Amino acid sequence: MELTTVWFVVIAFLWTGYFVLEGFDFGVGMLAPVLGRDEEEHGQVLETIGPVWDGNEVWLITAVGSMFAAFPAWYAGMFSEFYLPVVLVLVGLIIRGVGLEWRSKVSPARRAWCDLGVMAGSGLPAFLWGAIFADLLLGSGLAALLGGLFSFSLCLLHGAVFVTLKTEGPVRRRARTAALAASVAVVATAAPALAGVAQGAATPVWACGLAAMAALAAGVALVWRRRDGWAFTATASAIVLTTAALFGALWPEPMPGLTVAQAASGPYTLGVLTWIGALALPFVLAYQGWTYWVFRKRVTREPVHA
Amino acid sequence: MDALDLARWQFGVTTVYHFLFVPLTIGLGIFVAGLQTAWHRTGKEHYLRLTKFFGKLFLINFAVGVVTGLVQEFQFGMNWSEYSTFVGDVFGAPLAMEALLAFFLESTFLGLWIFGWDRLPKRLHLATIWAAAIGSNLSAYFILAANAWMKHPVGYEVVDGRARMTDLWAVLTNSTALAQVPHVLGASFVVAGGFVIAVSGYRILLERRRSGTDPAMWRTSLRAALVMTAIAGAVVAGSGDMSAKLTYEQQPMKLAAAEGLRHDQNGAPFSIVPGVEVPNLLSFLSTGDPNATVHGIENLQRRFTEQFGPGDYRPNLPVVFWSFRVMIVFGMATVGLSLLGLWLTRKRRSGRPLPAWFARICLLALPLPTIAMISGWLLSEIGRQPWTVTGELLTAASVSPGVSLTEVAVSLAIFTALYGALAVAEAVLLVRYVKAGPEAVEPARPDEDEPATPALQPTLMY
Numbered sequence: 001m002e003l004t005t006v007w008f009v010v011i012a013f014l015w016t017g018y019f020v021l022e023g024f025d026f027g028v029g030m031l032a033p034v035l036g037r038d039e040e041e042h043g044q045v046l047e048t049i050g051p052v053w054d055g056n057e058v059w060l061i062t063a064v065g066s067m068f069a070a071f072p073a074w075y076a077g078m079f080s081e082f083y084l085p086v087v088l089v090l091v092g093l094i095i096r097g098v099g100l101e102w103r104s105k106v107s108p109a110r111r112a113w114c115d116l117g118v119m120a121g122s123g124l125p126a127f128l129w130g131a132i133f134a135d136l137l138l139g140s141g142l143a144a145l146l147g148g149l150f151s152f153s154l155c156l157l158h159g160a161v162f163v164t165l166k167t168e169g170p171v172r173r174r175a176r177t178a179a180l181a182a183s184v185a186v187v188a189t190a191a192p193a194l195a196g197v198a199q200g201a202a203t204p205v206w207a208c209g210l211a212a213m214a215a216l217a218a219g220v221a222l223v224w225r226r227r228d229g230w231a232f233t234a235t236a237s238a239i240v241l242t243t244a245a246l247f248g249a250l251w252p253e254p255m256p257g258l259t260v261a262q263a264a265s266g267p268y269t270l271g272v273l274t275w276i277g278a279l280a281l282p283f284v285l286a287y288q289g290w291t292y293w294v295f296r297k298r299v300t301r302e303p304v305h306a
Numbered sequence: 307m308d309a310l311d312l313a314r315w316q317f318g319v320t321t322v323y324h325f326l327f328v329p330l331t332i333g334l335g336i337f338v339a340g341l342q343t344a345w346h347r348t349g350k351e352h353y354l355r356l357t358k359f360f361g362k363l364f365l366i367n368f369a370v371g372v373v374t375g376l377v378q379e380f381q382f383g384m385n386w387s388e389y390s391t392f393v394g395d396v397f398g399a400p401l402a403m404e405a406l407l408a409f410f411l412e413s414t415f416l417g418l419w420i421f422g423w424d425r426l427p428k429r430l431h432l433a434t435i436w437a438a439a440i441g442s443n444l445s446a447y448f449i450l451a452a453n454a455w456m457k458h459p460v461g462y463e464v465v466d467g468r469a470r471m472t473d474l475w476a477v478l479t480n481s482t483a484l485a486q487v488p489h490v491l492g493a494s495f496v497v498a499g500g501f502v503i504a505v506s507g508y509r510i511l512l513e514r515r516r517s518g519t520d521p522a523m524w525r526t527s528l529r530a531a532l533v534m535t536a537i538a539g540a541v542v543a544g545s546g547d548m549s550a551k552l553t554y555e556q557q558p559m560k561l562a563a564a565e566g567l568r569h570d571q572n573g574a575p576f577s578i579v580p581g582v583e584v585p586n587l588l589s590f591l592s593t594g595d596p597n598a599t600v601h602g603i604e605n606l607q608r609r610f611t612e613q614f615g616p617g618d619y620r621p622n623l624p625v626v627f628w629s630f631r632v633m634i635v636f637g638m639a640t641v642g643l644s645l646l647g648l649w650l651t652r653k654r655r656s657g658r659p660l661p662a663w664f665a666r667i668c669l670l671a672l673p674l675p676t677i678a679m680i681s682g683w684l685l686s687e688i689g690r691q692p693w694t695v696t697g698e699l700l701t702a703a704s705v706s707p708g709v710s711l712t713e714v715a716v717s718l719a720i721f722t723a724l725y726g727a728l729a730v731a732e733a734v735l736l737v738r739y740v741k742a743g744p745e746a747v748e749p750a751r752p753d754e755d756e757p758a759t760p761a762l763q764p765t766l767m768y
Contacts, residue, residue, distance in 0.1 A: 051421035054372065055414035062405035064379050069402040072394020072468075079383030080706040086380055087717045091724060094373040098728060101369030105362070105735060265395035266470040276403060284410045291414055294425055 003270040004260050007070040010277060012247035014063035019129070019151075020158075020239045021056035025049045027159010027182075029096055029122025033115055035163060035174045040301050046100065046118070047299045048166040053100060055288055057093070069273055073263040077255045082132045089125045089132075096121025126155040134196065137249055139256065143196055150193035153185035154216075154242070158235040161219065165228040168298045176223060179231075183220040190216055197245050205248040212241035310705045312714040313385040316721065318687075320377050322680055323725050327371035329679060332446055332491065333498020334364045335439035337534065339432075341527075346432050352523045359744040360502065360527070361435075365420065366735050370728055372413070377721065379405075385714065389694050389704030396462045396471040397452050400478070404448035412441030446494070447487050454483035456695050457686075458556040469698065482556060485548040492541035493637070493679050499535030500640055500671035502527055503647065505740050507668025510660055512741075523744075525651065525660065528668070532647040535671070539641030547591070554592035554600070557696060559610070559619060560689035561592060562603045563626040569602035579631070614697070621691040629684040636678035643671055 028049045036042030049056075067075040079086050099117030106114060127148040134147020160179035164172050194209040219234030252260045264270065338361045345353030379401070382390045390398075415437035422431050461476030462469045471477065506528035513521050553561045561567075565577055565588055573596060576587030586596035593600075603620055610619040650664055690696065694704040 051417040053417075055410065055417055057372075057376075058405060058409045058413050061376070061379055061409055062402070064383075065398065065402040065405040068382065068390065068394050069398030072398055073391045075383045075394060075398070076387035076390035076706070079380055080385070080387040080709050083384055083706075083709050083713050084716065086384055087720060090377050090380060091720060093376050094724060094728075097373040097376075098369050098731075101365060102731070102735065105366060105739070106731075107738070265398070266465070269395045269399055269471045269474075272471075272474045273399060273402060277406065280406045284406065284414075288410070288414050291418055294418065295421065 003267060003274060004070075004264040006274060007066070007264070007270055008247070008251060008254075008260050011063060011066050011070065012243065014059055014066060015247070016240055016243040018056070018059035018063055019243050020236050021059055022053070022125075023155045023158045023236075023239050024162035025053045025056055025159070026122040026126040026155040027157065028163060029100075029118045029159070030126065030156060031159055031163065031175070031178055033119055035160075035171050035178060037170070041171050042115070043104070044167060044171055044299050044301050045163055046103070048163055050100070051295050052288075052291060054097070055291065057097070066273075066277075070265055070270060071254070071260065071263040072265060073258060074254050074260075077258060077263075078136060081255075082135070085128050085132050089128045092121040092124030092128070094121070096125075122155075123152065127152040130154075130193075133246055134193070136255070137246065138196055138199075146189060146193050146196065150186070150189040153182055153189055154235075154239065156182035157186050157216075157219070158232075158239065161223060161228070161232045161235050164223070164226075165232045166299055169301060171301075176226070179223045180220070183216075183223065186216060187220070194242065194245065197242075197249050201245075201249040205245050208241045208245035208248060212238045212245060215241055307711075309709060309711040309714050310702060312711065312718055313705050313709070314701065316385060316714060316718040317381060319718070320374065320381065320721055320725070321687075322683060323729075324371070324374040324378055325679065325683060326676065326729075327367050327374065328446070329494035329497035329676075330364070330367045330501055331371045332442050332494040333496075333534075333538075334360065334367070334501065335435070335442050336495070337498055337502060337531070338364050339435045339439045340530070342432055342435055346428065352526060355744040356523060356527050359739075360505075362739055363501075363505070363736060366732060366739065368416070370732055374725070374728075384717075385706055385709060386694070386704050387706035387708070389699060391468065392699050392704070393456075393469050393695060396459070396469050396477060397455060399471060399474060400448040400452040400455075404445050404452075408441045408445035408448060410441075412438050412445065415441065443491060446491055447483075450487050450490055451478050451480060451483040454480045454486050456693075457690055458482040458552070459695050459698055464698065469695070482549075482552055485545050485552050487545075488541050489545035489549055489682075492538045492545060493675070493682065495538035496535050496542060496637070496640055497675045497679055499531045499538060499644065500675040502531035503535065503644070503668045503671035506531065507665040507671070508740060509743065510668075511662065511665045512743075514659075514662070514665075528647070528660070529651050532644045532651065535644035536641060536648060539637070539644060542637060543641075550591055551593065557690065558601045559603065559606045559621065560626065560685075562601055562606060563621050563623050563689055564630040564685060565600075566623065566627045567600060567602045568604055570599055570605045571602060572599050573597045574600035617692070617700075619692060621689050626685055626689045629681040629688070633678045633681040633685060636674045636681065640671060640675040640678065643667060643674070 028045060032042055032045040036045045064075070067078075095117035099114040099121060103111050103114035103118065130151025131144040131148030134150075135141070135144035137143070138147075157179055160175045160182055163175035164179060167175065190213060194212055198206045198209040215234050215238035219231050219238060222231035222234055254260060254263065338357055341353050341357040341360060344350070345357055382397075415434045418426065419431065419434040419438055422434060426434065455477055458480060459469070460480050461473035462471050464470070506524045509524045510521070510528070513519070513524070550561070553564075565574070566580065567574060567577075567588070572589070573586045574588040575583035575585045576591065577583050589598040589600055590596040592598070603623070607619055611617065647664065647668070650661060692700050692702065694701050
């Protein structure tokens with residue numbers, strides 16, 4: 001495989017990791033006030049992502065940094081074109097991050113501000129990333145709206161399923177109900193959104209789109225049957241397949257009029273980056289995976305004090 | 307006022323703001339790791355309480371550093387698309403390496419540290435804070451290597467109007483970077499040391515007023531921070547001298563602007579303030595030879611006009627001149643304060659209380675190095691103008707052509723307002739925790755007197 005192809009795939013992989021991991025972070029952030037009826041439960045919901053969300057966000061930083069290094073013209077073109085939406089994504093990520101870190105440290109009177117920040121700051125990027133990529137691919141406002149609604153509801157579903165998997169008690173029951181409710185919105189938006197992504201694209205993109213639909217259907221059925229682990233696997237797979245379809249459709253022209261080859265850095269840079277990535281990424285995956293292992297237990301109502 | 311001006315303001319505002327938090331993350335992370343190591347080694351309760359107390363302050367600060375850093379990652383593409391397209395091949399590589407090699411380490415292990423007090427073996431838990439702190443310091447190296455390349459581009463060639471990297475090793479071992487990394491890291495430890503000095507001084511005053519005694523705990527943190535600040539200060543001075551000599555070779559206009567030197571001069575004097583000069587000192591500081599020629603602004607302007615075509619190649623002279631002086635004076639004042647503190651807390655005086663006047667002066671140890679640090683960045687980056695990449699790309703040619711004045715005005719307004727609000731919130735939060743002291747961070751009897759809010763700290767694993 002050519003190095004430009006390799007790096008396009010690496011960047012697709014990094015965005016996929018970001019959407020799978022932050023997908024549930026966003027869903028959890030949006031749903032926390034709904035699933036947690038009192039302060040303890042609210043904390044219980046957010047604790048499911050507490051140790052990991054910041055590491056998950058680094059997938060975005062790495063994806064964007066890799067775009068900058070490997071496809072400077074794509075990086076520059078995309079973020080200057082979607083200027084104001086990206087500003088709003090950043091505003092969302094800022095208020096979410098600060099809200100998550102500070103909510104347990106501020107006085108109770110100010111905690112509502114942090115909770116608002118977490119909720120709005122999760123919702124904004126959940127909607128906007130879908131809208132930005134749909135617009136990038138299809139170049140229409142309607143596509144952006146549809147893509148945004150799809151990614152927004154998919155994050156809700158994915159987050160709700162994650163909470164059923166990671167908690168117990170009343171929160172878990174409510175998360176299941178929320179997942180079923182979210183799945184209505186997901187199903188309504190998935191068909192047109194995925195058809196839009198796949199329209200006029202090659203067969204593998206169609207296949208990914210259809211498989212994503214199947215994974216979503218399976219996910220909803222598994223939520224219904226209370227198979228939390230499998231349901232989470234299904235929603236995660238749906239995100240993987242959707243992102244694969246998206247990047248498949250973006251190949252080989254990630255921006256209108258700009259091919260991957262035109263956007264790419266020179267072979268020297270791509271070569272050294274490949275070595276660095278190949279050496280470092282396994283370690284990153286290993287220690288991030290280990291983090292999930294350390295915090296594998298379901299989160300109870302009882303806050304943990306050391 | 308056009309989109310270029312506002313884009314520059316936005317970059318300046320967001321970057322300076324980001325860098326208010328970064329030095330604390332860099333320096334305080336290591337300091338907290340050191341405290342936890344001391345607790346691990348000695349088992350003394352003091353060290354654990356200090357670890358948790360300063361760890362909490364560290365985390366409050368860390369949150370803002372991370373989220374404001376996100377803006378930096380996107381801003382090159384958003385506002386400086388021409389720059390990004392030109393430099394991405396070279397400049398993007400250290401950024402990608404920073405994310406892959408440093409940010410993952412920092413964020414993942416910090417999450418483990420925060421939530422792992424109960425769940426990880428003690429030794430492993432100690433390792434997590436070190437991994438996170440090393441990640442922060444490593445990230446500084448990569449971003450400074452990228453920044454140094456803008457001032458002194460190496461290891462590249464220009465092909466079809468774009469820079470192409472030819473030697474990553476040259477980029478990572480750029481002489482400018484090797485002088486700048488210890489300078490900025492050292493300064494970060496001075497800022498972090500100053501922060502701990504200020505907090506410790508405040509706590510000593512507060513607890514003396516309350517109980518009439520000097521708690522040994524704050525003396526410990528004060529003393530440790532004084533040592534850290536003094537050592538880091540020496541590193542800053544030494545690497546600053548290296549930087550000055552490199553600036554003479556690589557960025558003569560910046561040096562001339564920083565000194566307000568109009569014309570080429572042999573045995574150039576160092577101007578302390580306009581009108582007060584030390585003969586031959588500038589030549590000596592920039593070359594090691596008191597009689598060497600230092601180039602003046604007007605001569606360089608003529609030379610650059612011949613070399614690069616008509617244009618104004620002078621940076622904003624008053625800003626560069628004065629930020630240089632503010633950096634030196636405020637930086638040296640901080641180091642002086644730390645040396646004074648070391649003298650006052652020396653072994654032979656360990657039985658005597660810290661003089662109240664010095665405890666009050668300690669409060670200055672926070673603003674002084676912070677102002678020095680900001681001034682240093684203004685000197686460094688405004689002094690680089692009108693270039694984004696010295697000799698290769700002008701700032702005016704770097705801006706995004708498709709981003710309108712309105713768009714930049716909107717984003718500048720949003721970021722400024724949001725950052726202002728965050729600054730106030732962070733300041734309030736830090737003051738609250740410093741006033742409350744370690745007892746609030748680690749309740750001995752959790753929430754006994756607040757039965758209605760047993761989950762006050764549900765997401766917080768201390």
